[in-house]
Amino acid sequence: MKTASICAGVIGYSYALKFAMGGNEVWAQNRTEKSSELAKERVRESLNSLVTNGVYTEEQEKEILARIHFTTSVKEAVKDAGFIQESSTEHYDVKHEIVKQIEEYAPEDTVIASSTSGLLVTEIAKYARHPERFVGGHPYNPPHLIPLVEITKGEKTEDWAVEKAKEFYKGIGMEPVVLQKEALGFICNRLQMALYREVVNLVLSGVCTVEDADKAVTFGPGIRWGIMGPSLVFELGGGQHGVAGLMTHLHDSISLWLNDMADWKEFPPETAKILQEGVRAELADRPAEIGNTHESLEQYRDKMLIEMLKLHKKL
Ligand SMILES: NC(=O)c1ccc[n+]([C@@H]2O[C@H](COP(=O)([O-])OP(=O)(O)OC[C@H]3O[C@@H](n4cnc5c(N)ncnc54)[C@H](O)[C@@H]3O)[C@@H](O)[C@H]2O)c1
Incomplete structure (x- = not known):
């Protein structure tokens, strides 16, 4: 065509x-x-x-x-x-x-x-x-x-x-x-920002470094999200009771976490500077073969992306 x-x-x-x-x-x-x-x-x-x-x-x-x-x-x-x-x-x-x-x-x-x-x-x-x-x-x-x-x-x-x-x-x-109706930021940017708000909150409140937050996502939920979405992941997490069972079982704990998490409508003013310092330290810690400069990081991302897309039969 x-x-x-x-x-x-x-x-x-x-x-x-x-x-x-x-x-x-x-x-x-x-x-x-x-x-x-x-x-x-x-x-x-x-x-x-x-x-x-x-x-x-x-x-x-x-x-x-x-x-x-x-x-x-x-x-x-x-x-x-x-x-x-x-x-x-x-x-x-x-x-x-x-x-x-x-x-x-x-x-x-x-x-x-x-x-x-x-x-x-x-x-x-x-x-x-x-x-x-x-x-x-x-x-x-x-x-x-x-x-x-x-x-x-x-x-x-x-x-x-x-x-x-x-x-x-x-x-x-x-x-x-x-999208069944118009929504600012569509689906994905909203999801990305919901997670990133909490990354920033964890870093600003001293719970972890930028590097460890990145590692936590990459080698924890991120590696699963590259295979299936969060609802399917929780469906499996709930065992025979599925996602509904998981939500019921963890309800009280989840409420405690949600109450403790950030719900800002704007990032605090110091955010950009602190994130940039954190990323600089993270890059300095990375071996060259997985990218430790903008250029090599981009090449590594594309190489890995292509491998993942092959697994998904999208290339
Ligand atoms: N860059 C991203 O990451 C990204 C991601 C998703 C969606 N988008 C959207 O894609 C669209 C293009 O973004 P981009 O990043 O490719 O921008 P770009 O600046 O690289 O490309 C814009 C194109 O529009 C042309 N253009 C600019 N002014 C013009 C004018 N007055 N008349 C005619 N043509 C004109 C330019 O010549 C250029 O070809 C935007 O609507 C953007 O929001 C961008």
């Missing part, structure tokens, strides 16, 4: 790559030749890393690359496209302008997904001719490696558009989840 990734910046280039990895022809659009070159470079580097890590052969790499077309024309990108993703800068006025350009040339019934991290689909599609086909398709960076995509609806989004988006993302090996 012909697809389009409009505004191929950090997210848009990676979505374009993912669409092509899923067997689609994709037109990656940028405003200038210069940013088009950068997108091309990013695609090449990411594909190279997938070859180095044994996901693709050089032959497959060439085939995927051949399915990605770079253009500076929105018209060329969206004409006859069967799915369109827009990843422009996070401002309503920019998104309104992009929506207008896309709708001028796109087929009327093609789903248009926005990568927005927090803007409302209703507002993004406010001046659209066909707001019923707009959805949010919020990825996790980089979308060519992280399977999750959070689908959100606007007030005028119709169910067929959500279904089509779901089908499309599933078809390229992503894992869509649908």
